[in-house]
Amino acid sequence: MNKTLRLLLAQAVLLAAGASAVASASAAEVVVIAPSAPPPVRYEAVPAARAGYVWDHGHWRWDHGRYVWVPGHWQVERVGYHWVPGHWAAHGPHYRWIDGHWA
Structure with a gap:
């Protein structure tokens, strides 16, 4: 896997993790x-x-x-x-x- 593809994949994983953390935090708000x-x-x-x-x-x-x-x-x-x-x-x-x- 070339360096650019690995970097894009790592960014996508971080973005997805951040989005799910935000979604779970706001879901807990009453x-x-x-x-x-x-x-x-x-x-x-x-x-x-x-x-x-x-x-x-x-x-x-x-x-x-x-x-x-x-x-x-x-x-x-x-x-x-x-x-x-x-x-x-x-x-x-x-x-x-x-x-x-x-x-």
């Missing part, structure tokens, strides 16, 4: 759309700081046609990143949940 705005956020007392963790505030989750409160919890800290809390964003006449993530 998009939550609610037909109305969530209720006002509940007040939660934030616990005292904890080394190696950040506090993720509670939020409303859309569950079987209604909002359900999910209490806050600790997230293990990732050095060099900051926690972006999950939130509801207006999406046309509906609301879409954006998961919390490290940025």
